[in-house]
Amino acid sequence: MTPSPIDPQLAALQSRIDAAVLGPGVEEHGTVSAIADGLATVTGLPGAQLNEVVLFDNGARGFVLTLEEDRLHVAFIDPMDGIAAGARVTRSGELASVPVGPALLGRVLDPLGRPLDGLPAPPCDEHLPAERPAPAIIDRDFVSEPVATGLLVVDALFAIGRGQRELIIGERQTGKTSIAVDALIAQAGGDVISVYVAIGQRMSSVRRVIEAVRARGALARTLFVVAEATAQPGLQWLAPFAATSMAEWFRDRGQHVLIVYDDLTRHAATHRELALLSHQPPGREAYPGDIFYLHARLLERAAKLSAARGGGSLTALPIAEIESGNLSAYIPTNLISIADGQIVTSEVLFAANQRPAVDIGLSVSRVGGKAQWGALKAVAGRLRLDYAQYLEMKMFARFGGFGDEAMKGRMVRGERIAALLAQDRFAPLPVVVQIALLAALDAGVLDAVEPARLPALKAALPARVEAEPRLQALRAQPDALDAATRALLVELVQQALQ
Ligand SMILES: Nc1ncnc2c1ncn2[C@@H]1O[C@H](COP(=O)(O)OP(=O)(O)O)[C@@H](O)[C@H]1O
Ligand SMILES: [Mg+2]
Numbered sequence: 001m002t003p004s005p006i007d008p009q010l011a012a013l014q015s016r017i018d019a020a021v022l023g024p025g026v027e028e029h030g031t032v033s034a035i036a037d038g039l040a041t042v043t044g045l046p047g048a049q050l051n052e053v054v055l056f057d058n059g060a061r062g063f064v065l066t067l068e069e070d071r072l073h074v075a076f077i078d079p080m081d082g083i084a085a086g087a088r089v090t091r092s093g094e095l096a097s098v099p100v101g102p103a104l105l106g107r108v109l110d111p112l113g114r115p116l117d118g119l120p121a122p123p124c125d126e127h128l129p130a131e132r133p134a135p136a137i138i139d140r141d142f143v144s145e146p147v148a149t150g151l152l153v154v155d156a157l158f159a160i161g162r163g164q165r166e167l168i169i170g171e172r173q174t175g176k177t178s179i180a181v182d183a184l185i186a187q188a189g190g191d192v193i194s195v196y197v198a199i200g201q202r203m204s205s206v207r208r209v210i211e212a213v214r215a216r217g218a219l220a221r222t223l224f225v226v227a228e229a230t231a232q233p234g235l236q237w238l239a240p241f242a243a244t245s246m247a248e249w250f251r252d253r254g255q256h257v258l259i260v261y262d263d264l265t266r267h268a269a270t271h272r273e274l275a276l277l278s279h280q281p282p283g284r285e286a287y288p289g290d291i292f293y294l295h296a297r298l299l300e301r302a303a304k305l306s307a308a309r310g311g312g313s314l315t316a317l318p319i320a321e322i323e324s325g326n327l328s329a330y331i332p333t334n335l336i337s338i339a340d341g342q343i344v345t346s347e348v349l350f351a352a353n354q355r356p357a358v359d360i361g362l363s364v365s366r367v368g369g370k371a372q373w374g375a376l377k378a379v380a381g382r383l384r385l386d387y388a389q390y391l392e393m394k395m396f397a398r399f400g401g402f403g404d405e406a407m408k409g410r411m412v413r414g415e416r417i418a419a420l421l422a423q424d425r426f427a428p429l430p431v432v433v434q435i436a437l438l439a440a441l442d443a444g445v446l447d448a449v450e451p452a453r454l455p456a457l458k459a460a461l462p463a464r465v466e467a468e469p470r471l472q473a474l475r476a477q478p479d480a481l482d483a484a485t486r487a488l489l490v491e492l493v494q495q496a497l498q
Contacts (some may be wrong), residue, residue: 009144019415032056034070036277038233040074048072053092058082062234063096063332066278073278075234077112095131098242099124100249105193108210108224111235111242116226128249130242134300141306143340147258147315150186151179153421156380158343162192162256162313162370163304167335169320169327170345174320174357178425180260180342181209182356183317186428187258189220192315193250195259197243198226200236200266216426223247236270240335244301247314251303254310256312257301263319263480264295268331272420285330292334299338313368352421353370360387373431375481376473378436383417390414418449423458432475432489433461439486440493449497451464460496468492 030044034331040062052064054074060083062074065220074089077096099113101124108117109131115121143161160166160183169174184194196213200208206226213222225243227236241260247257261267268291275288283289295318302316320335321426325347327336335344341364350357369377393411420437429437437458438447465471474485 032087039277057088095129097127100347111239128245149183157371159368165316165339167339172349174345185216192256194222251312251314254312261318265321297308375478375480378481416446419454437488439489
């Protein structure tokens with residue numbers, strides 16, 4: 001007899017029937033003993049696990065946030081209307097999980113993968129738990145390849161490597177989000193997938209980010225995971241973990257992902273709120289004792305995987321907000337110590353119109369130098385020192401002029417560096433253009449050029465660099481810079497200045 005097409009399905013069904021354990025089943029029920037903003041205290045359900053999804057009798061869902069000996073705390077992921085003390089709760093047996101797969105790209109989703117962009121749910125066959133262990137040491141490789149942000153101040157001074165965790169930290173309205181969004185936009189047309197996670201923001205702010213990414217043609221390879229300020233605290237809490245699982249699906253298939261968490265200060269506040277509601281003992285600044293572990297285990301998931309594990313990477317740009325320049329507050333110090341460096345934005349620089357307002361004295365990238373492109377490194381070597389000296393001299397210059405010619409020369413050079421590092425939003429500079437600008441600076445070509453002319457130079461240069469056939473090798477692989485190519489770059493800059 002020839003097997004009909006439904007035979008395999010029948011066989012599969014039969015094997016499931018054979019494997020089924022028949023007999024009495026146990027279903028656990030619990031009871032809501034107290035309810036607060038976004039959080040229920042539940043008694044019963046002795047078998048429930050951390051992060052397990054539970055169902056309330058009106059169909060609403062929550063997940064187990066904390067377990068205590070005789071009760072547990074459940075954070076809502078659906079609206080909690082109509083649920084009161086005494087309501088029945090059932091276990092689902094499943095951990096909070098997210099849909100994963102290529103269908104996520106180009107979408108705006110909530111932390112559970114539900115669409116927020118008016119399109120149908122993304123067609124995904126697979127799911128992953130929102131909380132997953134970080135890759136083991138043995139599965140990791142050194143961070144050695146760069147991620148371009150298109151921002152000269154970052155790529156030249158604080159290069160970020162694939163698999164690195166670089167914190168963006170500063171007061172509100174100092175351009176933190178803009179730096180991260182520029183980094184996402186710079187990935188358009190490249191091999192890096194972007195994920196932007198909005199935690200506790202107003203929808204109007206998130207929409208501006210989405211529009212900026214869409215307008216610059218980077219939407220197709222970007223995923224937005226949004227838990228806005230009015231979303232359930234449980235959803236806001238889950239957002240960075242859930243989005244990381246979505247990103248890891250790509251990482252674990254050898255792809256490269258850049259994820260922005262905007263921002264973890266809000267996430268910490270949500271964690272504190274939920275912890276206080278569940279009567280966990282408050283510690284420093286009223287945060288519960290596990291707040292460090294919370295963000296450490298999240299950011300540990302950023303990694304460069306070994307060749308044996310496919311060689312993919314997840315690079316994380318967490319954002320943190322500080323008040324009145326206080327980098328030593330509790331959450332900022334935690335995040336600084338977890339990350340592999342920080343880009344610090346400054347209110348003073350922002351007010352003085354230096355944008356991006358990156359404080360180069362306080363910023364650092366602890367692994368970036370090893371990951372920087374060789375050709376960029378070759379021209380960026382003295383940049384930081386020259387710029388720092390200029391900033392220092394500028395302070396003193398207020399008390400009287402410098403007579404010394406060498407000093408004057410340094411001031412002239414410093415002014416050009418400041419003008420080069422200033423960059424409008426949404427105008428990422430290709431790496432080779434960055435190299436050309438710094439090579440020209442180093443050769444002294446820019447010293448005679450008014451700083452006010454440098455923005456026009458930056459706008460004109462990309463087309464010339466792109467059109468130059470002799471730069472093809474450098475464009476493909478900016479690993480090293482020979483003398484001839486360096487001279488050619490300087491020449492291109494000179495031509496662009498004419
Ligand atoms: N490089 C830049 N060039 C021009 N304007 C900028 C730049 N970076 C930020 N801004 C402006 O500053 C405002 C605040 O930036 P944003 O990135 O939202 O700050 P934060 O995330 O720190 O609150 C934005 O509305 C934007 O108009
Ligand atoms: Mg912001």
